[in-house]
Amino acid sequence: MKNILITGGAGYIGSHTAVQLVEAGYNPIVIDDLSNSDERVLDRLKEILGKSLTFYKGDCGDRSLLDQIASEHVIDGVIHFAAFKAVGESTFQPLKYYRNNLGSLLTILDFMRDKQIKDLVFSSSCTVYGQPEILPVTEETPRQDAESPYGNTKKICEDIMMDFVKSQAGIRVISLRYFNPVGAHPSGKIGELPIGTPANLVPFVTQTAAGIREKLTVFGDDYDTEDGSCVRDFIHVMDLADAHVKALAYLGEQRDNFYDVFNVGTGNGNTVLEVITTFEKVNGVKVNYEIGGRRAGDIVKIWADTTKINSVLNWHPSYSLEDSLRDSWNWQKSL
Numbered sequence: 510m511k512n513i514l515i516t517g518g519a520g521y522i523g524s525h526t527a528v529q530l531v532e533a534g535y536n537p538i539v540i541d542d543l544s545n546s547d548e549r550v551l552d553r554l555k556e557i558l559g560k561s562l563t564f565y566k567g568d569c570g571d572r573s574l575l576d577q578i579a580s581e582h583v584i585d586g587v588i589h590f591a592a593f594k595a596v597g598e599s600t601f602q603p604l605k606y607y608r609n610n611l612g613s614l615l616t617i618l619d620f621m622r623d624k625q626i627k628d629l630v631f632s633s634s635c636t637v638y639g640q641p642e643i644l645p646v647t648e649e650t651p652r653q654d655a656e657s658p659y660g661n662t663k664k665i666c667e668d669i670m671m672d673f674v675k676s677q678a679g680i681r682v683i684s685l686r687y688f689n690p691v692g693a694h695p696s697g698k699i700g701e702l703p704i705g706t707p708a709n710l711v712p713f714v715t716q717t718a719a720g721i722r723e724k725l726t727v728f729g730d731d732y733d734t735e736d737g738s739c740v741r742d743f744i745h746v747m748d749l750a751d752a753h754v755k756a757l758a759y760l761g762e763q764r765d766n767f768y769d770v771f772n773v774g775t776g777n778g779n780t781v782l783e784v785i786t787t788f789e790k791v792n793g794v795k796v797n798y799e800i801g802g803r804r805a806g807d808i809v810k811i812w813a814d815t816t817k818i819n820s821v822l823n824w825h826p827s828y829s830l831e832d833s834l835r836d837s838w839n840w841q842k843s844l
């Protein structure tokens with residue numbers, strides 16, 4: 510059984526991927542410093558899987574900890590989720606973001622080369638496309654200047670991995686460019702756990718519906734879109750997790766010094782207002798919202814062309830927006 514080190518494996522996307530890795534016959538080994546996650550996620554994973562996962566509490570940028578893990582397990586591949594991801598915070602504390610997001614990747618790449626671990630799946634983001642001129646975006650769509658230091662770290666990380674692969678380091682890398690992850694495990698046992706006030710749309714919607722937040726503000730309804738609110742491609746976290754499993758299997762068949770990128774989205778765009786009304790409809794609850802001003806730096810509309818991931822990885826999403834919003838609500842209610 511292959512051991513896959515998952516950095517940030519107690520986090521939102523990492524925890525769902527851990528479940529699917531086990532179901533696909535891998536042994537995930539989780540490293541997480543719990544800076545944006547909760548140790549109880551490990552108990553929930555145990556409930557879902559019927560067994561405990563190997564867990565190391567600590568920073569994936571800590572080389573001595575990585576060495577310790579490698580001395581205790583033969584690592585066959587790495588999925589690197591762990592990163593800071595608050596767009597707004599990154600504009601106030603850019604160095605924190607550069608130090609953490611770039612530093613941990615550098616340490617992991619060094620570690621992989623030294624230990625001859627070949628396969629890496631990296632969490633990138635559609636943020637690398639900036640404000641795209643042509644929609645939907647394909648992997649060939651030019652990347653643009655990032656709108657935030659956070660976004661820039663994703664772009665620079667992609668460049669670092671590309672250069673590292675070109676240097677004949679012997680590793681194989683897939684960068685997955687996530688669109689907007691939503692939803693939760695259908696069991697309601699794991700999901701997104703924002704610490705403090707959520708910055709992302711769907712956690713804000715569920716917390717407002719639950720009465721934790723008084724009201725949701727829709728950031729602008731005067732954009733050039735169907736109903737004036739921004740458009741995103743909302744992808745169920747279970748489908749996103751599955752893309753990692755498929756990427757890992759595909760890497761195993763590739764030559765050394767391989768690098769490629771894939772969009773992971775549904776291929777459909779939905780507006781912010783559609784998300785709210787769909788949420789209300791499928792869950793039979795009201796969301797108290799008001800229209801507010803535009804959020805600085807927001808992308809007006811973006812959704813994925815998924816032709817490449819559909820054909821090359823044979824990955825297809827199986828959850829709808831309705832499923833996503835039902836599962837998000839189910840998760841919120843379980844909290």
Ligand code: UD1
Nearest residue numbers: 594596634636708709710713726727728739781804807808
């Ligand atoms: C942002 C980043 C993305 C990053 C992700 C991680 C940009 C352009 N994108 O995604 O790279 O990976 O965060 O967290 O910075 N909205 C409201 N009211 C709210 C919250 C959100 O109307 O209270 C709207 C936003 O204006 C936006 C949409 O909902 O139009 C989605 O916002 P959000 O969930 O923050 O995701 P992105 O901005 O797409």
